[in-house]
Amino acid sequence: DLTTESVIMITYHPQSLFRVRPITRISSSLEGHTESILTASFSPDGNSLASGAGDCTVRFWDIGTETPINSFKSHTNWVLIVSWSPNSKYLASGSMDNTIRIWDATTFKELGCLKGHTKWITSLSWEPLHMNEECSLVASGSKDGSVKIWNVKSITLYASMHSHSSCVTKVLWGGQGYIYSASEDRTIKVWDSQGRMIRELKGHGHWVNTLAVHTEYALRTGCFCEQRVSFASNEEMKTEALNRFNKLKGTKAVSYTHLTLPTIYSVQISVVAVSLKKKK
Secondary structure, three states: OOOOOOOOOOOOOOOOOOOOOOOOOOOOOOOOOOOOEEEEEEOOOOOEEEEEEOOOOEEEEEOOOOEEEEEEOOOOOOEEEEEEOOOOOEEEEEEOOOEEEEEEOOOOEEEEEEEOOOOOEEEEEEOOOOOOOOOOEEEEEEOOOOEEEEEOOOOEEEEEEOOOOOOEEEEEEOOOOEEEEEEOOOEEEEEEOOOOEEEEEEOOOOOEEEEEEOOHHHHHHOOOOOOOOOOOOHHHHHHHHHHHHHHHHOOOOOOHHHOOOOHHHHHHOOEEEEEOOOOO
16 A cells, blocks of 8 residues: 555656747737637647637637638637547637537537536546547536536536535546546546546645646547548547557556556556645
């Protein structure tokens, strides 16, 4: 059993080499929002950009032509976060109006509004493509302290979790079947995909502000890479996403299907939490 005095050896190896070059020119300036831009995200396939702002709008931009595609003002308050599904077919937007809106990224139309949180949305995370080829589930965290899972196909609530005692600052859907949530109550909670809490991680002395897993790049981009390969079916996309995830995961990760009590701690090694200490 692990104690506070235990020493854990962490094996790591470099994944990529980046050569940083200075920016010498701007290719274009995308204008349209009338208030501060609060969030922006590129689609996994690299073709589109979504942005949300204090003007309550969600805007889609074409990356190839660097021009606007469409603009929507369905939210009634600031748009705090936008998040693409790993297959690039859906976009979720969370707002200060306590709602999440789902957008079809191929027709650029609104699919529905998800209501259930009693305070604003702080985080969104999609189920990985290699686990769900339809990308039909998205998890959300809110200032109300709850974590919810939604079905974007039927626009319904799939599961609701209320174990945190303060604001949920970050929700992350990992690649091995677990959802991680960080909170201002100084804890990290681990949930299965059915909404059952299986572990509570304590140790931070102040708010836990963010989480990361070492496979996050593969989870976010799904089957897409810089080669712009086309896929004939959802099954092909799922297979490629699984291959990319397994390659990035390496041999040290543990399969969630054989998870036992001691193994949970080794899974948590790949989760990085950042806490903000209160200034005196």
